[in-house]
Amino acid sequence: MPTSAPAPTAQERRERQRTVRRDAILAAARKVFARKGFDGATIADIAREAGVAAGTVYLYYASKIDLFAALNAQLYEVIHAAIREADAPPDLAGGTRARVRAVFEAGCRYRDLLRLVFLNPDPRTEVARRMKDADEQRLRPLAELFSGGMAAGVVRREDPMLLARLVTGAVTNALYQCFVQADGRDQETYETLVSDMIAGGLAP
Numbered sequence: 001m002p003t004s005a006p007a008p009t010a011q012e013r014r015e016r017q018r019t020v021r022r023d024a025i026l027a028a029a030r031k032v033f034a035r036k037g038f039d040g041a042t043i044a045d046i047a048r049e050a051g052v053a054a055g056t057v058y059l060y061y062a063s064k065i066d067l068f069a070a071l072n073a074q075l076y077e078v079i080h081a082a083i084r085e086a087d088a089p090p091d092l093a094g095g096t097r098a099r100v101r102a103v104f105e106a107g108c109r110y111r112d113l114l115r116l117v118f119l120n121p122d123p124r125t126e127v128a129r130r131m132k133d134a135d136e137q138r139l140r141p142l143a144e145l146f147s148g149g150m151a152a153g154v155v156r157r158e159d160p161m162l163l164a165r166l167v168t169g170a171v172t173n174a175l176y177q178c179f180v181q182a183d184g185r186d187q188e189t190y191e192t193l194v195s196d197m198i199a200g201g202l203a204p
Contacts, residue, residue: 022060025050026074029067034112038068038120068120075110075117079172080138082106092154096199097191100171104191107175108184118176139164149202156204167198 008016028050032041043064047054061067086102088095107114142164149155155163174194178187 018060021052021056025052025057025060026067026070029061030071030113030116033068033071033116033120038064071113072117075113076135076138078106078110078113079103079168079175080142084141092149092202093195093199096202097195100174100191100195100198103171103175104178104187107179108187111179111184114175114179118180136161139168142167146202153204155202163202167202170194170198 025046029041029046032045032049035041036045041064043057044054046067047057050057061070082102082105083099086099088098088102139161143160146155146160146163150157150160171194174190178184178190182190
């Protein structure tokens with residue numbers, strides 16, 4: 001007879017509750033920033049949306065900048081998760097197309113988050129400074145993918161982290177052009193063009 005999993009400890013239950021509360025506050029911030037913009041939103045607005053006291057928000061996020069940084073991190077994790085998890089063939093052109101397609105599909109699902117991050121530029125300089133080390137960690141799997149391609153002779157020999165930054169920047173800008181400026185029109189064209197540009201630039 002299979003044994004049941006042990007009941008969670010009090011500390012595990014508290015951590016789970018904290019995670020649920022933190023996620024709820026972040027989801028509320030995402031809605032409020034989308035409605036009011038970064039400057040127009042207040043912590044009180046976010047607390048009200050989350051159904052908690054304003055003081056509770058400060059237990060998890062010290063400021064609006066911290067909330068915006070968390071949403072910014074969420075967007076880039078969505079992008080990099082799509083790249084990591086894409087069902088990509090081994091050849092450069094096919095693999096690039098599959099990964100870019102996965103990113104655009106994710107961008108379509110998270111269009112509100114894309115617009116929120118790209119259309120609220122005021123806090124982004126501070127957020128970029130804070131996220132520099134985290135960005136290095138997020139880019140590392142892509143850089144390792146390029147390193148493997150270099151070893152196999154299918155990717156040009158350059159600094160793999162530099163390539164990861166440039167490719168991520170190109171895809172991010174294409175997402176902005178497609179889903180913010182063009183409101184999602186011509187998605188397939190954007191996917192094809194940025195895939196071809198990246199594959200051409202990465203070829204030996």
